[in-house]
Amino acid sequence: MNKDQIKGTAKDLAGKVQAAAGRALDNSGMRAKGLHKQAEGNAQKAMGDAKQGAKQARDSSKSS
Helix, strand or coil, X not given: CCHHHHHHXXXXXXXXXXXXXXXXXXXXXXXXXHHHHHHHHHHHHHHHHHHHHHHHHHHHHHHC
């Protein structure tokens, strides 16, 4: 696991909490910010996943 995967997962989780709080408080702005934060977190995690895949492919080709 790399730092982008960890930070992305954390940001996604924080966004879920914020969106849930926005729904509970009937605050559309807070809910929207939470959904935005989730999207950012998912994008960052996907970037980390891609980096991890590239690293594994490089390592695999070196050992062959």
